[in-house]
Amino acid sequence: MRIDLHTHSTASDGTDSPAELVHGAAAAGLDVVALTDHDTTRGHAEAAAALPEGLTLVTGAELSCRLDGVGLHMLAYLFDPEEPELLRERELVRDDRVPRARAMVGKLQELGVPVEWTQVARIAGDGSVGRPHIAEALVELGVVDCVSDAFTPAWLADGGRAYVEKHELDPFTAVRLVKAAGGVTVFAHPLAVKRGRTVPESVIAELAVHGLDGIEVDHMDHDEAARARLRGLAGELGLLTTGSSDYHGSRKTCRLGEYTTDPEIYGEITRRATGAFPVPGTGGTRP
DSSP: OOEEEEEOOTTTTOSSOHHHHHHHHHHTTOSEEEEOOBTOOTTHHHHHHTOOTTOEEEEEEEEEEEETTEEEEEEEESOOTTOHHHHHHHHHHHHTHHHHHHHHHHHHHHTTOOOOHHHHHHHHTTSOOOHHHHHHHHHHTTSSSSGGGGSSTTTTSTTOTTOOOOOOBOHHHHHHHHHHTTOEEEEOSTTOGGGSOOOOHHHHHHHHHTTOOEEEEEOTTOOHHHHHHHHHHHHHHTOEEEEOOOBOGGGSSOOTTSSOOOHHHHHHHHHHOOSOOOEEOOOOOOO
16 A cells, blocks of 8 residues: 655645645555645545545644744644634634735845735635745745745745744644544654754653654655654654655645555554544546
């Protein structure tokens, strides 16, 4: 089995629609794909309706968190999307995205960048607007060469010249809420130092005590040394280890299925989840 547990669609900041994403996953030879858009489950219904035969969909979301000024992301799988407290927190994060993005556009204009809100809104489309959309606007304007180059202190990185904070969950609260909603939590790319500051390993250990299920190990932003360290840490803490592409369509260079999760780990995730169940493909409609 080939299993990719971290992808994004146009429901947040990917460039493939949910239907396009699941058909792309099948074409890439995947058996299981998780749709984990940022702070939203809006793409799940479309993905499920289009799900090709032979491909299983894992519903999820990537929750925006912050601890002691450090941003981090929590992958949540197979939770009940209607659980009230978790739904309220996701809506708070999502509702803060537009004011935050507008504020970042304003900061960029103050820095002399001729970016306009209409440009960013066009790029975001119906998705949950975020920094990747603003980064793509900077690429269009020739300010940076690629989206990743915008995530530096000079521009949009945490604490950067055009950075603006948004409502984000405390990661311990995120773990508690997902667990209460019957879901499973995996700390996304915990040692992705190229993205900015990361939390110390002691925080991962404390999260494990409070119910964290796993950590994402095999990821494009982790070098071999980081992966080895994370595997060792997971062994020490009794955490599951996952691998995934963090696919965003054409917005990133990673491919669907570039990194995958061991089938035994996937089986354990599904055994622990009680809020929702994987959706088997039955030959859904093509996009």
